[in-house]
Amino acid sequence: MKLWKVCVLVLLSGLGASTAVQAAPKATELKFVLYYPQVPPYMYQDENTEKVVGLVPEVLQDFFNQQNIRVQYVADNRTRAEHRLYRGEVDAILLAKEWTQYPEQLLFSEPLLEHxxxxxxxxxxxxxxxxxxxxxxxxxxxxxxxxxxxxxxxxxxxxxxxxxxxxxxxxxxxxxxxxxxxxxxxxxxxxxxxxxxxxxxxxxxxxxxxxxxGLTVAFHPRWKLQLAAFNQYLREQQQQGTIAQWLKFYVTKS
The missing domain is CATH 3.40.190.10 (Periplasmic binding protein-like II)
Structure with a gap:
């Protein structure tokens, strides 16, 4: 094989590998607090499968998948979790703005639902x-x-x-x-x-x-760029009745 053909093959194989890498970027990780004691039907750990289930994981799963965000659930109590969020040790928790000590230090989504x-x-x-x-x-x-x-x-x-x-x-x-x-x-x-x-x-x-x-998701400020898309997603879920359906499912689920 002539030298110029070898060079072309090497160049094309290199471009193909580069394209493959770009097509599958590494997922971003988001640490979401799972309260202890847990709070069903919003979010809790299934006793049999140990999987985190409930209204919130069901509603948010599609959005996180669309954004290529991998969620890691971190168990903690309500008070400690809030302070960990201020320090950036976790990324998000289920929390109403009026319940926080320093709301100006966090970003709050639109309400998932009211209670x-x-x-x-x-x-x-x-x-x-x-x-x-x-x-x-x-x-x-x-x-x-x-x-x-x-x-x-x-x-x-x-x-x-x-x-x-x-x-x-x-x-x-x-x-x-x-x-x-x-x-x-x-x-x-x-x-x-x-x-x-x-x-x-x-x-x-x-x-x-x-x-x-209004029950909202409180984010660390580093997630500011994702907030608008997240709020739009929540509005769509509410308009479609998805949130109300998941709430009814988990309240009455055997």
Whole structure:
């Protein structure tokens, strides 16, 4: 074979290898916090498969795949995870802006969905009334470290007693055992727990919800370039009803 033909073959093979490398860029890694205690139906670890499942992983999976982002779930508690996000040790967590200590240091997505807190009780509650009418002189089961804007005035004035627990599951157990008069809980989490852990128990909730919150993803600022595309993706999922479908699926899933 002539020398010029050899050179052409070598050059073409080199270009082919370069093109192959460019066609399959290395995936970017994103560390997403999985809260402990876990928060179904939003995000939790399946007991049998140990896979992280729930509304949030289902909704976000397609976007991360489109962006060639590989998600690594990192287990941590709520308070420590927030400070790790400020330091850039993790990339994203499920967190509402009003719950953060330094919101100006983070980027927040548009809400995936909204939820409200409700009072849950062992006995039927009056259809009409104000929060003050229900909670004065009562003990209320709450999550440890959580700030409840609707209840804080009553706790500060000692008109109601706060009974903390480490998880929502413990809240309902304490309520059923008579340790408190009410449990104050996120509607979606309460529905999941009642369906999966207390299917034979009858609990009642207040006619009105309190403190509506949009559940967002909080990102470290280094993800600023991806935020607009992420928000557009969320809007499409909401318009298509995908988020509502996944919520219903995980609340009622056996």
């Amino acid at each position: 409200q807190d409700y009072l849950f009780a062992r006995q039927p509650m009056a259809a009409q009334g104000q929060l003050a009418d229900w909670v004065k002189g009562k003990a209320i089961c709450t999550r440890q470290y959580y700030i409840y804007e609707a209840l804080t005035p009553f706790f500060n004035s000692n008109e109601a007693a706060r009974v903390d627990s480490p998880s929502e599951l413990t809240q309902l157990n304490m309520l059923l055992n008579g340790r408190c008069d009410y449990a104050f809980m996120n509607e979606h989490v309460a529905n999941w727990l009642l369906h999966h852990h207390f299917p034979d128990k009858q609990l009642y909730r207040s006619a009105n919800g309190f403190s509506p919150v």
